[in-house]
Amino acid sequence: MEKQTLIIVISAVFGLGSGIIMHRSDFCIAGMFRDLFLFRNSPWLRSLVLLIAISMLLFETARLLGILSYSLPSPLFGLPALTNLLGGIIFGIGMVLAGGCVVSTLYKLGAGSLPAACAFIGLLIGSTLYAEFQPQWQQLDNATRLSDAATLPQLLHLPQTLVIFITLVVLSAILYRWHIKGLLLRPSWVSGYLQPRTAAVLLAVIGLLSFSLLGMPIGVTTSYAKVGSFVEEILYPQHFAHLSYFHKQGFEYLLPLSNQTLHAGAGPFWDGLALVQFPLIVGIIVGSTLSAIRMKKFNCHFNIPPVQLLSALIGGIIMGLAARMSTACNIWHLLGGLPLLSLQSILFTLGLIPGAWLGTLLFTRFVVKA
Amino acid sequence: MIEKTNQLIEINVCGQICPSTLLTTLREVNKHRKLLSTGELCLDILTDNHDSTIRICEAVGNMGYNVEVAEQGNYYRISIAKIAINKSL
Numbered sequence: 113m114e115k116q117t118l119i120i121v122i123s124a125v126f127g128l129g130s131g132i133i134m135h136r137s138d139f140c141i142a143g144m145f146r147d148l149f150l151f152r153n154s155p156w157l158r159s160l161v162l163l164i165a166i167s168m169l170l171f172e173t174a175r176l177l178g179i180l181s182y183s184l185p186s187p188l189f190g191l192p193a194l195t196n197l198l199g200g201i202i203f204g205i206g207m208v209l210a211g212g213c214v215v216s217t218l219y220k221l222g223a224g225s226l227p228a229a230c231a232f233i234g235l236l237i238g239s240t241l242y243a244e245f246q247p248q249w250q251q252l253d254n255a256t257r258l259s260d261a262a263t264l265p266q267l268l269h270l271p272q273t274l275v276i277f278i279t280l281v282v283l284s285a286i287l288y289r290w291h292i293k294g295l296l297l298r299p300s301w302v303s304g305y306l307q308p309r310t311a312a313v314l315l316a317v318i319g320l321l322s323f324s325l326l327g328m329p330i331g332v333t334t335s336y337a338k339v340g341s342f343v344e345e346i347l348y349p350q351h352f353a354h355l356s357y358f359h360k361q362g363f364e365y366l367l368p369l370s371n372q373t374l375h376a377g378a379g380p381f382w383d384g385l386a387l388v389q390f391p392l393i394v395g396i397i398v399g400s401t402l403s404a405i406r407m408k409k410f411n412c413h414f415n416i417p418p419v420q421l422l423s424a425l426i427g428g429i430i431m432g433l434a435a436r437m438s439t440a441c442n443i444w445h446l447l448g449g450l451p452l453l454s455l456q457s458i459l460f461t462l463g464l465i466p467g468a469w470l471g472t473l474l475f476t477r478f479v480v481k482a
Numbered sequence: 483m484i485e486k487t488n489q490l491i492e493i494n495v496c497g498q499i500c501p502s503t504l505l506t507t508l509r510e511v512n513k514h515r516k517l518l519s520t521g522e523l524c525l526d527i528l529t530d531n532h533d534s535t536i537r538i539c540e541a542v543g544n545m546g547y548n549v550e551v552a553e554q555g556n557y558y559r560i561s562i563a564k565i566a567i568n569k570s571l
């Protein structure tokens with residue numbers, strides 16, 4: 113594979129940048145959805161809308177200029193099925209119980225959080241457990257397929273640019289209203305705090321660079337399955353040999369930097385996904401650690417109530433499972449798929465809403481009483 | 483006008499899972515609302531979660547309390563009282 117070192121460096125830089133931005137701005141998709149139900153107010157959710165709108169504008173402009181080349185359905189975003197909705201619901205429950213989504217778990221881990229470490233272990237376990245029933249889940253996915261269209265424009269039989277333009281006009285009107293009311297700006301008493309709207313712009317730019325240079329939006333969870341498969345192969349080699357999920361290389365994508373088509377899978381191999389996602393994961397953790405040290409807020413506290421650690425572990429397992437069940441994690445769907453109007457991602461996001469509600473009920477009943 | 487409170491309760495939620503800091507704060511404010519409303523009590527929350535400094539100030543401020551945030555080393559001290567907070571108590 114050509115230009116391996118360059119790809120690793122670029123991906124690590126994206127990770128470092130994302131880790132710093134997310135840590136400084138308290139980026140947390142779990143919190144955005146959870147707080148809608150818990151506090152009837154979710155200020156960061158408005159900046160998520162901004163992030164999705166900017167990503168949509170950047171992706172479509174880059175596509176029209178020939179900088180970004182993709183065609184859906186593809187292994188990146190396939191055809192929609194009810195399993196995407198179900199995966200979103202389960203993921204929503206998991207992220208609330210874990211106290212953070214797949215990437216906020218990483219940057220909180222980088223800042224020294226013990227619950228985030230438990231959620232991270234849970235994510236590895238959950239992503240690995242999926243291999244136990246992947247063939248049956250794939251059958252369910254095929255049986256509940258909803259459409260032969262991969263995106264909303266395809267479903268509506270309308271030009272992609274037109275649908276994206278209309279969506280952007282609506283989102284811009286909403287965002288402008290929030291801007292006039294000052295709702296995109298957060299008060300802060302913390303030095304070094306990054307406003308969510310600034311973080312949204314920066315993360316959208318990183319998303320575009322990742323997609324155009326590395327051929328895929330930001331995502332991490334397939335690599336969690338990779339780590340799990342590596343451990344399982346060592347501990348239970350006979351059982352591992354029977355898990356078809358870990359022996360496939362079904363993920364195929366074009367790497368624009370080297371103009372190569374790469375094959376990848378969830379198994380313990382150094383492939384196209386490992387090349388991009390491992391440096392990204394390490395980058396996010398390291399970036400967050402550096403940010404926390406710079407702010408003098410790197411902390412490791414060990415006197416955490418055990419029920420909170422258990423909740424984080426269980427939430428992580430549920431998230432890991434659900435990310436595989438719905439083909440990808442929340443970052444992939446929300447920051448990569450929604451801007452492309454992928455139907456898989458729209459279903460996943462719709463599922464997050466009842467999932468976060470259920471997760472909030474469980475969290476306030478069993479973990480921390482409201 | 484700065485007045486003195488008689489009691490100080492300190493609650494340490496450093497390192498806890500999100501959103502434990504805000505939930506714990508709201509629970510403690512409701513639990514001690516009588517003493518807080520008469521100005522006899524000041525509630526101090528110690529947290530390392532910077533998002534909580536914003537959320538607590540908004541939520542508890544909207545309930546009519548005075549809230550102050552101070553960075554103290556590797557954590558934040560969020561002081562809540564009905565009256566203006568006197569740091570010399």
